[in-house]
Amino acid sequence: MPWSRFDSNYEAPAGARDITYCAAIREAIDQAMCLDPRVFCIGLDADDKFGVFGSMSNLTHPERVLGTPISENAMTGVALGAALSGMRPIHVHLRNDFLLVAMDQIANYVAKWQDMFDHQVKVPLVIRSIIGRGWGCGAQHSQSLHGLFAQIPGLKVVMPSSPYDVKGLMLSAVKDDSPVLFLEHRWLYKNTGNVPEAMYTLPIGKAATLRRGGSLTVVATSLAAIHALKACEQQELDVDLIDPRTIKPLDLDTILASVHRTGRLLVVDYDFPFAGFASEVVAAVCERAHESLRQPPQRLCFPDRGMPSSGRLERAYYPTPERIGELMRQMILGSSIDADSFVN
Amino acid sequence: MDRKATLKREDGLWMLRRMRLIRQTSERIARLYPTNVMETPVHLCIGQEAVSVGLCRHLRDADKMFLGHRTHGPALAKGLPLPKLMAELYGRTTGCSHAFGGSMHLIDLEHGLPGSSAIIGGSIALGCGAALAAQLGKNDYVGVSYFGDAATNAGVFYESMNFAALRKLPVLFLCEDNGYSNVMPKSAHSAHDIVSVARQFMTTLQADGTDVLSVYEHTGEAVAQLRRGEGPVFLHCATKRWMKHQGHEACDIVDNGIDRERDCPIRKLEAFLLKSRLITPAELAQIEQAVEAEIDAAIQFAESSPFPDPSLLEVS
Numbered sequence: 001m002p003w004s005r006f007d008s009n010y011e012a013p014a015g016a017r018d019i020t021y022c023a024a025i026r027e028a029i030d031q032a033m034c035l036d037p038r039v040f041c042i043g044l045d046a047d048d049k050f051g052v053f054g055s056m057s058n059l060t061h062p063e064r065v066l067g068t069p070i071s072e073n074a075m076t077g078v079a080l081g082a083a084l085s086g087m088r089p090i091h092v093h094l095r096n097d098f099l100l101v102a103m104d105q106i107a108n109y110v111a112k113w114q115d116m117f118d119h120q121v122k123v124p125l126v127i128r129s130i131i132g133r134g135w136g137c138g139a140q141h142s143q144s145l146h147g148l149f150a151q152i153p154g155l156k157v158v159m160p161s162s163p164y165d166v167k168g169l170m171l172s173a174v175k176d177d178s179p180v181l182f183l184e185h186r187w188l189y190k191n192t193g194n195v196p197e198a199m200y201t202l203p204i205g206k207a208a209t210l211r212r213g214g215s216l217t218v219v220a221t222s223l224a225a226i227h228a229l230k231a232c233e234q235q236e237l238d239v240d241l242i243d244p245r246t247i248k249p250l251d252l253d254t255i256l257a258s259v260h261r262t263g264r265l266l267v268v269d270y271d272f273p274f275a276g277f278a279s280e281v282v283a284a285v286c287e288r289a290h291e292s293l294r295q296p297p298q299r300l301c302f303p304d305r306g307m308p309s310s311g312r313l314e315r316a317y318y319p320t321p322e323r324i325g326e327l328m329r330q331m332i333l334g335s336s337i338d339a340d341s342f343v344n
Numbered sequence: 345m346d347r348k349a350t351l352k353r354e355d356g357l358w359m360l361r362r363m364r365l366i367r368q369t370s371e372r373i374a375r376l377y378p379t380n381v382m383e384t385p386v387h388l389c390i391g392q393e394a395v396s397v398g399l400c401r402h403l404r405d406a407d408k409m410f411l412g413h414r415t416h417g418p419a420l421a422k423g424l425p426l427p428k429l430m431a432e433l434y435g436r437t438t439g440c441s442h443a444f445g446g447s448m449h450l451i452d453l454e455h456g457l458p459g460s461s462a463i464i465g466g467s468i469a470l471g472c473g474a475a476l477a478a479q480l481g482k483n484d485y486v487g488v489s490y491f492g493d494a495a496t497n498a499g500v501f502y503e504s505m506n507f508a509a510l511r512k513l514p515v516l517f518l519c520e521d522n523g524y525s526n527v528m529p530k531s532a533h534s535a536h537d538i539v540s541v542a543r544q545f546m547t548t549l550q551a552d553g554t555d556v557l558s559v560y561e562h563t564g565e566a567v568a569q570l571r572r573g574e575g576p577v578f579l580h581c582a583t584k585r586w587m588k589h590q591g592h593e594a595c596d597i598v599d600n601g602i603d604r605e606r607d608c609p610i611r612k613l614e615a616f617l618l619k620s621r622l623i624t625p626a627e628l629a630q631i632e633q634a635v636e637a638e639i640d641a642a643i644q645f646a647e648s649s650p651f652p653d654p655s656l657l658e659v660s
């Protein structure tokens with residue numbers, strides 16, 4: 001099998017250079033398609049001239065890039081059927097919000113197929129989707145919903161923040177024999193970073209520590225991780241910043257070890273707050289590291305309402321590096337503050 | 345049918361004014377859009393005005409119409425006041441959705457617009473729901489599901505037609521077929537012929553969507569059937585999108601078959617009205633100027649309206 005050389009302790013080869021997040025995705029997909037003829041891409045506008053915001057432009061095998069009608073639910077079933085028949089589809093969506101149209105297939109079929117048949121089958125299916133925001137996109141074009149998807153047993157949910165991670169995790173996702181939901185924030189696409197040219201995989205379910213510090217543990221993924229990093233740098237804060245990279249499975253060990261050292265936890269999650277990813281991290285830490293916590297953990301999420309469209313409201317709706325930094329500073333410096341002020 | 349004999353001057357003028365309102369507003373938006381005063385994705389209707397206007401001449405305020413993402417034309421045709429549209433695009437509290445909706449989410453309860461959706465397909469079912477409510481409540485309004493050609497690829501399209509036909513709902517399926525889904529031509533997204541599919545379910549009519557009188561005539565027939573309680577009607581309107589799918593630029597698809605002289609719904613109606621002596625050249629010029637003034641006023645209203653206060657986002 002062409003994937004056998006990518007076992008878990010395979011070392012990323014040398015030969016890295018700076019490329020964008022978008023180029024890293026493209027490179028991973030192109031290499032996967034070249035390596036394995038079973039890999040194909042399918043999705044609405046997958047084959048148009050824009051190449052999914054450039055992430056699928058000029059692929060070596062355009063004959064394995066299939067455009068589809070606006071039929072997300074059926075197309076998810078088509079991708080699943082192909083995966084069950086030996087192919088390794090990458091189903092791509094320009095916005096996460098469109099995944100909801102395919103929720104029956106995603107939640108009832110894709111996620112459950114292995115459990116229902118006691119894992120007699122492989123479901124090597126990657127569902128790629130892009131998180132948008134801004135310019136008045138509004139309530140139906142700006143959602144992330146990773147917490148919702150992670151709630152469904154049977155789905156892995158991956159949301160890398162850096163070009164290096166996105167390439168390695170994309171290759172892991174395609175290599176995986178179970179369904180992976182792969183979420184890319186559109187605002188990360190232009191970011192650049194060091195990426196090896198050769199193929200490499202990164203383990204799904206292993207966090208990255210973006211910054212080491214001793215006073216506060218911050219957990220954040222995707223764009224939130226980049227914003228949190230910026231906040232730490234701007235405010236020179238003593239923060240242990242953990243990017244889980246994959247929220248399901250979740251690398252709780254890394255988070256717990258950090259909280260044991262810092263005694264404080266903040267989860268910055270660019271998703272709705274109720275019963276979401278941030279709630280899950282806080283609950284898990286409270287269950288397992290309660291004695292280490294010096295103050296109540298905090299969550300910084302979107303308001304519990306749909307995205308507004310006016311620029312004024314959008315800018316107030318979304319957390320910023322400045323707001324994240326302010327909250328981190330309060331948590332670190334103001335640990336004597338009455339715990340009530342943390343309940344919001 | 346001899347149009348000259350049947351078209352009333354007031355109907356002709358109404359449709360000309362509405363089409364001009366949509367056209368000139370869209371052109372103004374296209375001019376202003378690059379200056380970033382409207383932070384919202386705009387899907388303009390230039391070239392497609394005849395469809396919504398010919399339709400809405402037969403609709404009452406009580407009739408409920410549900411739209412997709414390409415909203416401005418049909419919303420203005422149905423009666424959304426221009427200042428409320430402009431203020432919404434400018435992100436001001438006086439906008440029809442109070443700055444929460446933006447271009448793709450317009451509402452006007454007074455004029456039978458209970459909202460519009462930017463997820464393709466879903467709102468087709470909502471028009472059927474309005475028709476069901478009319479039927480259950482023994483009201484005489486009708487529902488209208490207004491959608492593009494590519495929405496016929498979604499399962500909800502078939503499911504809605506089936507249900508509407510089974511229950512004989514007073515709903516009009518209005519397909520504004522501009523031949524494209526973004527840059528994808530219909531031949532790439534639909535193996536089916538939309539009209540033949542619709543015929544399997546209900547009375548199906550076809551209008552020339554670049555000719556407002558054609559749409560007007562066929563809608564008249566369609567709405568009459570709905571109001572008689574004889575079940576749903578599908579009206580297919582073939583039209584042309586002069587602009588890019590989204591934004592302020594002209595459509596750049598090669599071989600898009602657009603001839604702005606030949607295909608212009610406004611020119612067609614104007615020529616007809618002049619020829620039938622229902623209007624004078626001086627009146628034509630007056631209408632154009634009056635619409636410009638209306639747009640100036642609407643923009644002024646929008647610009648002088650307050651931005652929303654961020655405290656509006658607080659969740660109780």
Ligand SMILES: Cc1ncc(C[n+]2csc(CCOP(=O)(O)OP(=O)(O)O)c2C)c(N)n1
Pocket residue numbers: 044070072098101413414462463464465491492493494495496522523524525526589
């Ligand atoms: C479920 C879903 N998938 C994809 C999209 C992205 N999208 C927005 S408009 C559009 C094309 C729609 O074409 P059509 O329905 O014919 O209407 P038109 O834009 O031509 O008026 C697409 C694919 C969407 N909004 N919703």
